[in-house]
Ligand SMILES: Nc1ncnc2c1ncn2[C@@H]1O[C@H](COP(=O)(O)OP(=O)(O)OP(=O)(O)O)[C@@H](O)[C@H]1O
């Protein structure tokens with residue numbers, strides 16, 4: 001008889017996401033402007049864009065943490081703005097800053113959700129937690145506290161905690177920021193592996209074009225609250241839009257006053 005591998009699929013269901021003319025205003029500032037895009041079930045969809053372009057705000061609308069000024073976000077057939085939806089769709093958001101509980105060990109951080117939602121007895125929860133720690137190569141960190149971990153480990157714990165929820169929709173906000181290139185690549189691989197294990201729909205917000213092109217099935221550029229382009233990574237290899245080209249391949253502006261000043265200083 002075949003035995004179940006330890007990294008057997010976590011989630012059975014997966015959802016697509018449809019964002020339809022989503023506009024968000026904070027007081028007088030319009031931070032999302034008629035954003036429309038569709039993420040297919042099981043897809044890894046990457047959202048890129050400069051700082052302040054509205055990426056985190058967009059993710060928060062999918063998670064139901066912000067409500068649209070106008071427009072709509074659908075998860076499958078469910079409106080993300082309705083509280084009911086979040087009882088129907090198991091959604092995990094890996095926050096930009098990790099958002100771990102500092103007073104709890106790594107193990108307890110991971111066990112919190114299944115304990116609160118009574119997803120099995122302690123032995124079952126232990127199995128789930130240890131499986132997630134194993135996928136993220138964190139077995140040895142189970143008893144540690146967040147303050148004892150490196151930035152990269154904290155990020156992995158945040159991802160492991162999301163995995164323990166057995167999500168049907170996974171949202172990542174800057175999973176590789178503040179990490180060195182090797183750790184970033186590892187996190188990229190983990191995101192791809194998670195999708196393999198779970199067939200989960202993943203939406204990844206990142207600044208990092210290398211990770212984006214490595215893992216994305218499709219990607220979108222958000223600039224100043226608007227979608228500037230959507231396509232497969234290969235379609236962005238030779239971008240014709242100067243704003244996207246500059247974002248993917250930043251060039252140093254030699255006319256910048258700072259360089260002029262350095263030139264003068266060196267004379
Ligand atoms: N709760 C809020 N109230 C008022 N303004 C907000 C709020 N949340 C975000 N903003 C504003 O919305 C804009 C977009 O913010 P957001 O956090 O989505 O940017 P981002 O693209 O995620 O940037 P970064 O790459 O730096 O994380 C910013 O100008 C920000 O100041």
Ligand SMILES: [Mg+2]
Nearest residue numbers: 055056096173
């Ligand atoms: Mg952000």
